Amino acid sequence: MKIKIIFPVFLIGILILASCVSQERRMIFMPEDQPELDIFFDFDSIIETQNNGDASTLPEWVNRYLSGGIAEVEFMEEYRDKYIFIGENRGNSFSALQQWALHFSAEQDLPRLVALRIEKRLVATALLYPEDEYGEFFETLVIDSANEDYPGSQRGESFWIKQKIEEIIEEPDQSDNVSIHERYLFFILISVNRADMQSRIRGIMENIRTVTPPTREQAAAVSRVKHNFFTGF
Numbered sequence: 001m002k003i004k005i006i007f008p009v010f011l012i013g014i015l016i017l018a019s020c021v022s023q024e025r026r027m028i029f030m031p032e033d034q035p036e037l038d039i040f041f042d043f044d045s046i047i048e049t050q051n052n053g054d055a056s057t058l059p060e061w062v063n064r065y066l067s068g069g070i071a072e073v074e075f076m077e078e079y080r081d082k083y084i085f086i087g088e089n090r091g092n093s094f095s096a097l098q099q100w101a102l103h104f105s106a107e108q109d110l111p112r113l114v115a116l117r118i119e120k121r122l123v124a125t126a127l128l129y130p131e132d133e134y135g136e137f138f139e140t141l142v143i144d145s146a147n148e149d150y151p152g153s154q155r156g157e158s159f160w161i162k163q164k165i166e167e168i169i170e171e172p173d174q175s176d177n178v179s180i181h182e183r184y185l186f187f188i189l190i191s192v193n194r195a196d197m198q199s200r201i202r203g204i205m206e207n208i209r210t211v212t213p214p215t216r217e218q219a220a221a222v223s224r225v226k227h228n229f230f231t232g233f
Helices: 060-068 070-074 095-102 106-126 130-136 137-148 194-204 214-226
Strands: 044-049 082-093 153-167 177-193
Touching: 060 070, 060 153, 060 177, 070 082, 082 095, 082 106, 082 194, 095 153, 095 177, 106 130, 106 137, 106 177, 106 194, 130 137, 130 214, 137 194, 177 194
Parallel strands: none
Antiparallel strands: 044 153, 082 177, 153 177
8 A cells, every 4th residue: 555745846955053052042944845645645554543543533633634734624613713733754663753742842843834834835826936936035934934933832632643555666677566664654733823823924024134136026926925925825
C-alpha cells in the first residue's frame, strides 16, 4: 500500500541565525520544503494508532486532516473562528518522535508554520515567480512572519499513527521490487483566533519596508495580494 506524497517547491535554501536563550528569540530563515500529505491518503495502510485502534477510530481532526488537509479541520464547528496549524513529523524512531512532540510548543514552533502557510499562499497566487511578482515584499513577509509572536495561540491535541508502506522500486536491469517498511506519523494541532491572526499579519504587511523599491507592476501586485490575502489563506 502506498501513500502519495507531494513535495511543493518553495524557496530554496535555509539560513538560520538563532540568538542566545537569554536574549529575545530571533530567527532569520527561509522555510524549507515540507512534504505534505496528499488528499488520497491510504487509510488502509494504518496498522496502529495512539488509541490502540485503526482508521475507523481516528479523532475527527486527524481524519479530516488526512482526508482533505487543514481546510477540512477548520470546517469543524469548534474551529470556525480559528486558524488551525498542524505540526507534523514522521520517521521510524518512535522515541525520537516522542521527544519532538514533548518539546513542541505553540510559542516557538507556530511562527515557522505561519511563515510556510504565508509562503504557500503567495506562491499559489503568483502569475510569475513570486520574487518577480512581488519583489522584495515576498521574501520580507515570509521572514518577518517567522520572527513574529502570535499571542493567544494554543497547543491542542496530539496524535500518532503507524503505517505499513509498500513502494515499488524500479531497477533498470531487474524486475520490479517491492520495498516494505513501517513509519510513524505524529501530528500536533495548534489553534489561533482568526481575527487576531489576521490583525497580526496585516500589521506585518503594512510595516514592510523593502530596500529596493518595487516596480509599478510589483506595487500593483502587492496591493492586490494585501487586499485579498485571506481569501484561500
